[in-house]
Amino acid sequence: MKQVLVGMGTCGLSAGAQAVFARLEEQLALRPGLAELKATGCIGMCYREPLVEVREDSTRVFYGEVTPERVDEIVERHLLGGEIPEDWVVYREGPNGDRGGAELPFMQAQQRIVLRHCGLIDPESIADYEGVGGYGALRKALTEMTPAEIIEEVKTSGLRGRGGAGFPTGLKWSFAAGYAADRKYIVCNADEGDPGAFMDRSVLEGDPHSVLEGMIIAARAIGATYGFIYCRAEYPLAVKRLNLAIAAARQRGYLGENILGTGFAFDVKIKQGAGAFVCGEETALFASIEGERGMPRIRPPFPAEKGLWQKPTNNNNVETYANVPWIITRGGAAYAAYGTEKSRGTKVFALAGKVKRGGLAEVPMGMTIRDLVMKVGGGIKEGRRFKAVQMGGPSGGCIPERLGDTPVDFESIPATGAIMGSGGMVVLDDTSCMVEIARFFLHFTQDESCGKCTFCRIGTLRMLEILERITKGEGKEEDIPKLRELAAQIREASLCGLGQTAPNPVLTTLNYYLDEYEAHIREKRCPAKYCEALVDFVIDPEKCTGCTLCAKNCPVNAITGAPKKVHVIDVSICVKCSRCISSCNFGAVYKN
Amino acid sequence: MAIEKDDFGYRLWRYDGEPGELIPLLQSAQEHFGYIPRRAIQYIAGVTHIPESTIYGVITFYSQFRLQPMGRHVLRLCAGTACHVAGSKLLIDTVQDELGIEVGGTTEDGLFTLFTVACLGCCSLAPVMMVDETTHGRLTAASVRKILRDYRRRDAARARETVAVASGAARPSGVRR
Numbered sequence: 001m002k003q004v005l006v007g008m009g010t011c012g013l014s015a016g017a018q019a020v021f022a023r024l025e026e027q028l029a030l031r032p033g034l035a036e037l038k039a040t041g042c043i044g045m046c047y048r049e050p051l052v053e054v055r056e057d058s059t060r061v062f063y064g065e066v067t068p069e070r071v072d073e074i075v076e077r078h079l080l081g082g083e084i085p086e087d088w089v090v091y092r093e094g095p096n097g098d099r100g101g102a103e104l105p106f107m108q109a110q111q112r113i114v115l116r117h118c119g120l121i122d123p124e125s126i127a128d129y130e131g132v133g134g135y136g137a138l139r140k141a142l143t144e145m146t147p148a149e150i151i152e153e154v155k156t157s158g159l160r161g162r163g164g165a166g167f168p169t170g171l172k173w174s175f176a177a178g179y180a181a182d183r184k185y186i187v188c189n190a191d192e193g194d195p196g197a198f199m200d201r202s203v204l205e206g207d208p209h210s211v212l213e214g215m216i217i218a219a220r221a222i223g224a225t226y227g228f229i230y231c232r233a234e235y236p237l238a239v240k241r242l243n244l245a246i247a248a249a250r251q252r253g254y255l256g257e258n259i260l261g262t263g264f265a266f267d268v269k270i271k272q273g274a275g276a277f278v279c280g281e282e283t284a285l286f287a288s289i290e291g292e293r294g295m296p297r298i299r300p301p302f303p304a305e306k307g308l309w310q311k312p313t314n315n316n317n318v319e320t321y322a323n324v325p326w327i328i329t330r331g332g333a334a335y336a337a338y339g340t341e342k343s344r345g346t347k348v349f350a351l352a353g354k355v356k357r358g359g360l361a362e363v364p365m366g367m368t369i370r371d372l373v374m375k376v377g378g379g380i381k382e383g384r385r386f387k388a389v390q391m392g393g394p395s396g397g398c399i400p401e402r403l404g405d406t407p408v409d410f411e412s413i414p415a416t417g418a419i420m421g422s423g424g425m426v427v428l429d430d431t432s433c434m435v436e437i438a439r440f441f442l443h444f445t446q447d448e449s450c451g452k453c454t455f456c457r458i459g460t461l462r463m464l465e466i467l468e469r470i471t472k473g474e475g476k477e478e479d480i481p482k483l484r485e486l487a488a489q490i491r492e493a494s495l496c497g498l499g500q501t502a503p504n505p506v507l508t509t510l511n512y513y514l515d516e517y518e519a520h521i522r523e524k525r526c527p528a529k530y531c532e533a534l535v536d537f538v539i540d541p542e543k544c545t546g547c548t549l550c551a552k553n554c555p556v557n558a559i560t561g562a563p564k565k566v567h568v569i570d571v572s573i574c575v576k577c578s579r580c581i582s583s584c585n586f587g588a589v590y591k592n
Numbered sequence: 593m594a595i596e597k598d599d600f601g602y603r604l605w606r607y608d609g610e611p612g613e614l615i616p617l618l619q620s621a622q623e624h625f626g627y628i629p630r631r632a633i634q635y636i637a638g639v640t641h642i643p644e645s646t647i648y649g650v651i652t653f654y655s656q657f658r659l660q661p662m663g664r665h666v667l668r669l670c671a672g673t674a675c676h677v678a679g680s681k682l683l684i685d686t687v688q689d690e691l692g693i694e695v696g697g698t699t700e701d702g703l704f705t706l707f708t709v710a711c712l713g714c715c716s717l718a719p720v721m722m723v724d725e726t727t728h729g730r731l732t733a734a735s736v737r738k739i740l741r742d743y744r745r746r747d748a749a750r751a752r753e754t755v756a757v758a759s760g761a762a763r764p765s766g767v768r769r
Contacts, residue, residue: 011714014727046716195672198713233619233656234668234712236725274615274654277710291614293653309611350715352674358716390673426673426715440676444710450653582686582733 002035002079004028007051007119009042009205010237011198011359015049016067023068024052027075035079041206043119044110044360045103048090053119054078057095064090064103106357109376111338113346114199114322115362118206123241126248129209135254137325141217142262145328150221151177154324156332158344163189163280163317164392164421165497166343166410172314175304176222179312186219186227186266187308187315189285193232193277194393195444197424199348200318202360204231204238207322208245212268214321216254217328219266222314227268230285233275242270277394277448281496282307282315284450295450296496317422319348339365343409351377353426354384363408370404373427384429388512392421394441394448395501397508398434417508419501433530434513435520439467441505445498456499459490463506472533475521483510532576535591539580541566543588550580550589600624600632607639614642614650618657627658663698663705665743668722672711678718684708686733687721690740703747704740 006012006021021039028037035054045051048064052074055061061084063074070088077083091101099108112118121128129135141150155170176184188211192200203211215227231239246268249255257265271289278284279294286308288294307313323345327335336344343365349372352358356378363376369389373379380386388398397418399406406412413420428437446460463486466479487503494500510517519525526534539550539559544566551559551567558574561567569580569589581589600620607613614636621632628651637644651657669687671680684695687706691699698705714720717729721736728739 010712010727011717011729014714014717014720014729046714049717192713193710195676195711196674196715197711198715201713234709234722271612271616272619273656274619275656275709276654288615289612291612291650293650352715352718353677358674358718393673424673424715426677428677432677437677440673448710578682578685579689582682582689585734 001033003038003053003055004035004079005038005040005053005055005119007042007049007053008039009202010235011042011046011202012049012051013237017050019068020050020052020066020071023071024075027071031075031080034075038122039124040121041118041123042202042360044115044202044362045090045106045357046359047357048103051090051119058093059095060091060093061089062091062101062103063088103357106359106361106376106378109367109371110362111346111364112362113326113335113338114203114319114348115206115360116326117210118202118360121207123206123208124244126209126245126252129207133329134209134325135213135252137328138213138216138254139260141220141328142260142264147177147221147223150217150328153332154221154327157323157327157335158332158339158342159320159323159327159335160343160410161316162319162323162347162422164194164395164419166420169316169320172304172316173218173221175302176224176312176314179305181312183226183309183311184222184224185308185311185313186215186222186224186268187282187285187289187313188215188227188229188321189280189282189315189317190229190231190235190238191273191280191285192235192318192422193280194395194422194424196352196390196393196426197350197422198352199350199360199423201232201235201238203318203322203348204235205241208238208241209249210322210325211318212242212245212249213254214324215268216259216266217324218314218316218321220264222312224314225265225267227266228289228308229268229270230273230279230289231270232273239270239272246270276450277444278450278496278498281498284496285315286313293450295452296498298495319422340407340409340411342411347408347420347423349408349423349425351425351427353390354381354429354432355379355427356381365409366407368405368407369399369425370401372408372425373404377427380427380429384431386427387430387432388428388434390418390426390428390437390505391424392419392501392504393424394444395419395497395504396421397504398428398437398512399508400512417504417511419504431528431530433471433526433528434509434516435467435526436471436528436530438506438509439464439471442467442502445502449498449502453494453496453499455490455493456495456502459486460499460502462486463490463503467506470517470520471526471531473520473524473531475517477521479521480510480514480517529591532578532591535576536571537569537574537576537580538590538592539567539569540588540590543586545586545588547585549583549585553579553583555579604635604639609640614640614647615654618647618651622657625661627661661698661702663702664747665704665723667704667706668709668712669695669706670712670714670718670720670722671708672715672718674715675711675719680719682733683719683721683731683736686736687740690737703744 052063052066090103159169160166279288283297284294303313348362442464451457546564558570720729
């Protein structure tokens with residue numbers, strides 16, 4: 001029987017997947033036996049949501065931007081008529097591996113290991129997961145391998161931590177395995193805090209069992225009996241699906257006292273974060289699980305020796321654990337065949353910002369930034385110029401277009417001054433002001449600094465004040481050396497990663513876009529025409545319809561014009577409050 | 593009414609001294625009361641023997657916890673990187689303008705509380721806003737105004753219904769809020 005699948009991740013739901021699902025339910029209830037309706041996770045094409053797939057054996061047809069009205073036509077023409085409405089097909093796979101559709105370039109460049117089940121199975125059904133070989137890796141690890149052999153296999157794979165630091169996973173496991181204790185812990189860091197990164201959310205929503213399976217295998221490897229998943233409070237759907245997955249896994253004997261009859265005991269509990277970016281740092285995360293203020297602790301001792309409640313603890317992030325079952329099933333060498341010499345395997349990137357295809361793409365390590373943005377991402381929206389990518393969130397930096405041939409791996413990206421981070425890649429075009437981007441991130445880190453280290457707490461505030469001044473056109477010549485000096489001090493004197501990397505967005509933009517800083521300071525000009533204090537608000541006479549809305553909303557009566565005639569802003573009166581921009585329905589007000 | 597497992601009272605009653613339960617207790621208190629009132633802090637301190645000052649320290653560390661009541665609908669406007677470059681600042685201005693409140697504030701009628709959040713993880717649908725548990729994507733200033741007015745209208749309709757029911761017969765029992 002045909003299957004109809006609807007992408008029901010947060011991205012799909014916010015694009016209207018719920019209404020689409022309801023309409024399909026209605027339509028299929030009228031025609032029993034026509035097709036089976038299922039919910040699934042995100043396949044990564046977030047920019048074409050809501051997505052509906054019609055699957056028959058190995059033929060998969062994906063329709064994009066589906067509305068309830070289109071559902072009727074898909075049912076009528078495809079399910080009943082056997083004809084495929086080609087216009088709405090975004091991607092398709094045939095029985096002989098032939099592929100097609102408008103979004104083929106997005107899918108073609110990918111190698112899906114972490115995302116292997118996202119969009120393929122129903123994340124709320126453990127039977128679906130078992131049907132694609134799920135928990136086979138756990139069975140193999142428990143019945144055919146010793147803990148040392150598991151660690152050896154992960155070492156062979158060359159897997160490195162996907163949370164950002166890139167520490168070799170197998171080595172990390174061997175440390176925690178090496179300490180004897182009455183209790184050891186496995187922690188999964190699902191506190192995906194970097195703005196612009198959403199791969200962990202997607203994996204938890206689309207394939208929660210693979211993360212659980214990875215954690216159980218890790219527990220076996222290091223001899224842990226208890227595990228925690230620390231998940232962001234902003235991801236309610238992920239928490240819900242994880243809870244379902246844990247309950248189902250317990251019922252089937254994959255978690256509990258006697259896993260698969262081998263006598264091995266392990267159980268998992270979810271801890272919801274309470275909104276603190278610093279809790280992505282592992283020692284702060286432990287403090288938060290322990291019920292305290294999430295403030296980092298001094299290392300050493302490292303978590304492998306004294307982590308959660310002073311017991312040996314292994315902490316990896318969601319994406320790292322999701323790789324593990326694949327590695328155990330297919331072998332470390334198969335994983336190591338992908339990627340570069342020092343960065344093996346694949347990495348999931350979250351493409352967002354000014355790129356045409358914003359979504360999740362998993363590619364082999366070592367692909368260039370340009371290929372990711374232009375080929376996979378389809379280039380820049382509205383035909384604008386590719387200016388830079390922001391990688392690594394508030395700890396990362398901006399990499400300019402001219403370094404676009406940099407391969408994306410754990411060695412090359414840090415050489416540019418940015419970091420790999422968790423794989424968030426926000427693409428910027430020529431309308432993005434780099435000083436403003438630096439101010440944005442400093443505002444973020446300043447807000448999220450836990451306050452323990454003086455340099456991070458006060459130094460970032462001083463840097464933020466300087467950047468705010470510059471974007472308001474009040475910058476001084478000595479500001480640039482002062483920013484560099486503060487950056488060096490904060491980096492040197494902060495305890496954890498948050499403070500040590502907080503200056504990165506400023507340093508990279510100073511390195512690559514010094515001219516923009518100088519234009520703001522010396523010429524009182526914002527080259528990207530973003531900073532409000534340095535631009536004038538203007539009405540485009542071509543677009544203005546004379547609807548008078550802007551004039552009605554202007555608090556200082558700076559806008560004049562008769563109904564149905566082009567309106568004009570008097571810049572000498574304008575206070576740049578943006579009300580005219582937000583009230584205009586025709587996009588006629590712009591900054592110049 | 594049946595006792596739910598996540599219910600604040602149930603959790604307090606079941607507290608067995610397990611370490612690390614403070615944050616989940618605070619979370620269920622907030623879910624129960626809509627914010628964390630002084631008496632909830634006292635209840636928690638009573639069963640856990642954690643000093644009230646320490647509990648207060650934990651509450652003020654995390655951005656999720658509120659010491660004042662929130663509006664009926666909580667707006668979480670995403671101010672993450674992707675939303676920022678897609679114009680979230682304009683949306684924040686628009687919501688503040690439409691509701692007459694600042695970020696962190698609650699409207700006089702108690703209908704809306706406005707927050708900004710670091711990232712909702714829907715970057716490819718930027719700019720986005722969460723209203724309670726529902727995420728709205730690909731927003732413009734005009735669509736944000738429309739969403740807010742829709743909530744206003746629906747709540748006004750619900751209020752009229754409630755008045756009709758209350759005046760016609762007995763007040764429905766067991767309905768929260």
